[in-house]
Amino acid sequence: MIRVLLADDETMIRAGVKAILTAAPGIEVVAEAGDGHEAVELVRRHRPAVALLDIRMPRLDGLQAAEELRRTAPETALVMLTTFSEDEYIVRALGSGVSGFLLKSGDPYELIAGVRAVAGGAAFLSPDVAHRVINHLGTGRLSRAAEAKERLAPLTGREREVVALVGAGLANGEIAARLYIVEGTVKAHVSAVLARLGLKNRVQLAILAYEAGLVDPAA
Known part of the structure; x- marks a missing residue:
């Protein structure tokens, strides 16, 4: 069972998200918070696998x-x-160590998939969020794409496959199954790539995969 904490200062949003999650097999909302301070206290108390945090809270x-x-x-x-x-x-x-981003107005199935993905150790970016982040990076988008491709150029073919699947939101076990390798090898590849590229977490690696064109934000 994936234990989830939900934090949002809008009661209607909390109710809607909770209804979606509790209807999904294997997910349990163990606590709700109306502000960031309460969220921190409840996470410490309940130790959920996943905390869903509204960006704007009192x-x-x-x-x-x-x-x-x-x-x-x-x-x-x-x-x-x-x-x-x-x-x-x-x-x-992006630099704060979060595992994923979801749109409140997104597809309910995307919400469920995101919770399951991050609970399994993956990064998860709503495709719409990824697209907007890349666009927000501004007029230098083409140069950033070139820079991203250049940064990934020294990686082996296998490492690039792993990066692309990280960008697609797959957990290590799913990547291992997709590439017919053991999960420990995937973990080693991800750790090595993060260290080599100077990235803090899988979300930053996923964004780099999007920028380099390894993942289609509109897919």
């Missing part, structure tokens, strides 16, 4: 709560809930 916003939870509850995977109006927040959050 007392502590989602980014501040994520930074605190990275220090005090690193075993909980963090997913940011966002809207189309919060691109700058998303860009800021």
Whole structure:
């Protein structure tokens, strides 16, 4: 059972997200919070596998709560809930150690898939979020694409396959099954690539995969 904490200051949003998650087999919402400070306290108390955090919340916003939870509850995977109006927040959050980004207005199946993915150790980016992040990076998009391709150029063919599947939101076990290799080898590839490229987490690696054209944001 995947235990989830849900934090959002809008009661209707919490109710809707909770209804979607509790209807999905294998997912349980163990706590709800109306602000970032309460979210931090409840994560510490319940130790859920996944915490869904609204980016904009009173007392502590989602980014501040994520930074605190990275220090005090690193075993909980963090997913940011966002809207189309919060691109700058998303860009800021890329370096905060979160495992994924989901749109509040997205497909319910995407929400369920995202929770399951990050609970399994994967990064998960809503395709719409990934597309907007890359667009938000601005007029240098073509140069950034070239830079991303150049950064990935020294990787082996197998490493590039792994990076592409990380970008597609697959967990290590799923990547192993897809490539017919053992999960430990996938983990070693991901760790080596993160270290070689100077990246902090799988979300940053997924964004790089999108920028380099290894994943289609519109897919």
